Amino acid sequence: MFADLNSPALQPESIKAGLIPEITICEGLRMKLDEMFSQEEKAYRKIWGTTSVVQTDKSYVFFSNQWLYLAVMCKKYAQALYQYCDFFDNHMRADTDVMNCVKAQDYSGSAYVNLFDSDDDREYMKKFINGDPEFRPGKNLVNTGDKIRSCKDIFGSCVLAKMDVPNASSAYLGNLVYYLAKRPALYDELEIEISGQTEVLDSVIKLPAVVKDCAKAIVDYIYKLDEFESIVERIEVMDQSVKINTGNTNGLLPEGNWLRYMFVRPSSGMFDSESSSDKTRVFDTEYLIKVNDKEYRCKLTTEWVGTEITEGAQGNNYLQALIKLVGRYYSDVLEIKEEGGIYYLHVVKREFLISDLPDAFDSVFAERYITSLLTKPFVILTGNSGTGKTRIAKQFSQYLERTIDGKRNWLIVPVGADWTDNTKMLGFYNPLEAKYVSTPILDFILQAIKNPTVPYFLVLDEMNLSHVERYFSDFLSAMESDEEIPLYKVSSEKVKDEEETSIPEKIRLPKNLFVTGTVNIDETTYMFSPKVLDRSNVVEFKPEKEAVLSLITGSIDVNDVSRAGNGVAEGFINLAAMIRNGVCNVGQLKLKHVLEFLDSIYEELQESGFEFAYRTVKEIRQYFAAACELQKEEFNLTRTMDEQIVQKILPKIYGDRKQIGELLNTLEEKCQRGIEGDSEEMTLSLKKIEQMKKRLDKYQYASFM
Template structure:
């Protein structure tokens, strides 16, 4: 999936999506405009109902669009480019902020991070409307933020700090020189008529921010005073007035209070701006605590200026004398406490002298520890010397590597010179036909020998393949494939349908899946191939070929022999490589694993023309099955090779010839209408071990079921159907009869026949007999009515439904009845 930063543009009556940047591995790159048509945009269609009010469909709105290349290719194409429905578009977009992306807004001159306190409340004009809810601002040297923003009445913008720390007014500042990942830049508009044409936007990812270089304090004076009030109130509870207010401010760590805020608080305190807050807090901070009260009294007594100012105030109090007496009493008490403390100090000094004598042994211990540390320091110096030597050796290694690269470059230059000399020598005698022919032949032989070695390495055997499945029983194979198709592949398919496909693949050289476009033919084959483990990396056993209009011969399907180079030029290297590998396996009697080739949309061209070389190989009992492409390019065809083909029933395709229908199994797929709530998106089903050919061999080869016989009821039913066709002059070929018989015999034990014993015959007749229906007129209509009676709804429901469909389409088409009716 690809993720794009996209802009919504409103042109005339249309809203267009313009991807501007692509998010790859955590960073942004410019969008490849060629992916989005000649205008580089996708048009949003079907904007009505609730989606018309979506915030994601607004002019100049930026979104994050998630869409895969396959989804992009599947969009409806118009003459201006691709088109996506509004509901689909809304399901694929998210807000830009949700990806951790922030816009960086470059400030006009005069606005810097150092002067934020001066302009923080101002309106900033002449900037574009931000594209993210949270933004960063930048000046020439730094990026700082994050900020939220709002539009002012005069069309400008006001930015407020977006709290990221414990303090809601503190933001981070980053130096532009510290960014390892870039700040990405893109054009704000593409069209000259757009409002922001000629201007640029800048974005960054939160993940790519460097270490912050400093903090910026965004608080104003009013907020600062409120902050100090809260701080003093908290100190009243936690410190119990044991420290002074100034200490509380000075000692706060930088994470709690920046140096800038600390200086502003102290300045406010000097100017008396904090007097009210301090006076209001004196009762709770000072007077309610005895220790603080005594400290205040001592400060007043020690300072004569304080005494002179305080004395007139105190003297006017009515209880002045009693206060003086109380102070005298407390003074005597404090003097007594002082004497006691002096005695305690003397005792401690005496005890300290004794400890000095005891600590001499500890000093000696510390000296020995110092010596040990000195020895470790010397060892560390030796280590540093060794590190220097290692650094020098690394330098020598780098020099050696450079010399090697230089010699390698010289080698390449010499190779080029030699090649040039050979070409010159060749041109000097190219006129000699004999020599030229010999040289071309030798070159072709050399290339052929290289291809043989490559082919031998691709031969898959039980000894060379590391991981292969141990399933060899057909019943186990059907159960396994059905389980994986329904659970992981999310396909609504019955077990009998899976058994039918596997039997057709095992018994038929060519199996055709027919149906209208979109019925899931190609994806079903691809899923089955994956479950069988055929796309096996080193030993690939699955090739998918997209047939094109106008193919007429093997030259289009496989390639052609070039007489000038005396080599085979493959037009489809996958099929050519498969033929080479299977030829090598046939020579060595290796049939361990199946090989499947898919011809996708096979009837875009006349299939019996470009596939003519394989028509005669459909019978496995034919002796010496081989294909000759040209001189020296003859390939034996292994029994493990199977062709699958998908065909569409529409007016752009070719019809299948009777010769091809006679040789192939035709499996008809019908489209299903799935409710949106029941629809499940299939994820990657993973890798599977390679299936052995043994399971297919047990279905194909008669020795595994030759002792079984067809039930009389099945034989009678088939003969009645056969008589219906004979009545209008159509006889079944021995090939068709043989294929139906083998199908019914091998299906015993594989099909679930608990509800219908004719189940296998129903599938076989549908796929081998009904495809030959092709006629018109009233008589043919009567024939089909009789055939529908024999293929009744209870015993042959699939045939009944198909005949009913043929009659219905034929009646609408002037009584022209055809199995492949479009």
């Protein structure tokens, strides 16, 4: 339930005043922050470009956007700390028997003991309440005279102590972080927004002064990036160890295998043992190192020559060798710098560019698919069987693949005809065994929640083999509303799945989750309702003749896609967050042309019952923003409007000649004129309208699919 507040993984990053960046917040996120402060305080209003004022019950506070940066820097610690505050306020404060135990410091009393599932949780809460200085900063929760302090005040003092904010007027920072910790989805969105503007989140990491801890911090980071793939040519597997061979580096490092004791394997006596001084000789963390398609379990040894990294080169030569290796093999994304005797790890994030994509994505369909993903996290790919829908979704996932804790960030799940409710997606609680029966999809979502700055791609293959609304309606609604999805409601005890993993009572779909549904159209499948079509971009796949015939003379392996460089996956999610938060670099004159075109077709659509609403207009604007960012100088207004007509407007149109005959004629006429005059037609839309009209003539009925 509770995390150890002393865990190194939770501690806020060290802040260097000169490196605190200027932060701008897009209008969409600013409105959400405005709503948060309106709920918690009296008002929040922007008064200058990056400064706002918060009106509290007692006074007002000038609020700099840099505070949002500080809030993101302490996010992990804040969310762990909030769990204590929330539990105390909701499960303990109003219970007289429990509070009597707390005031008497009787932590063996049954009223207190029965609140918790484990001894660790009881002990952690005891330390939190008593203000144990080795557990958290700040005062005892129980004041003199047995008065109970506000958890929000305790929270604020802990955060300020951890962040080492010197100015007393900055005490309101504690309130800001508290309000954000109450709203994990907004906190995630803020983190992604800020990481998209700066290199804050990872770029300036202060490395420990102790050699072995510094080495572990560096090793952990490069393992997180690519599981040592970039240095695999330097890795040698021995009977009891895995070493980094520094020989034959063309002068980069001296000969001598300086890193020969870097990792130990289970066959080594060091793997589980301790030295005579009771200091562990290996770190607890296990790594899976892949060499020649085999995986080897290892632990990083603590036996690094030297103690402090400020010692002479001979004293820390192992570490210096590691730093040089990082400089050689990870220079595109990492740089280790020394400033005033302190080492910092600088991370270079990379922009997601359409021009960097491999040849597999050199098609109009692929570009439309990627633009749609950036616009909204749910895209439908439709077309005949074998046209490459699943392949393009899989290839894009592979291109942005990241592996964290041995699990990759994409999942393809075939939908079955027996998907009659949401249990196939999100599982269910089994009361007979008091266990939650999880699913690969739920496990995948929980993994995405833990890693908000990495994109996660879920592909539902052949989505319409069952009625989509029966199993997907909760999911779809949660995507739109940002509301939580309840998974179960039983006792206050933590529910676990078959593998003893804790399952939360409810989940909120993370912003870094991208869902693609593939759809085959034939007599064995079900059609989509207007509700589903209205909430996605529908990209129809029709392979180009040249691409198909080229397989005769070209390579048959159409599934081979190289992984993007380090930082590109994060760049993709940063771009998506920016677009969904309202950033749009399409000029106002161009947007006026878009508005005029939509206005010209609205009445005809309304008369036939297919008018679009606020959601559609918002998503069309976001699509234009995404296309503008991806295409840069090649951005074309008419072509982008053409894509949105065929992906957002036409999919909802269906009926007989009386219902849609005249409407199709009107849309055809509008699309022939283009959006900026008579210079360019909307070819995609015209082709689809012609196809629908032919069906109408032949069958007296037509629909998009």
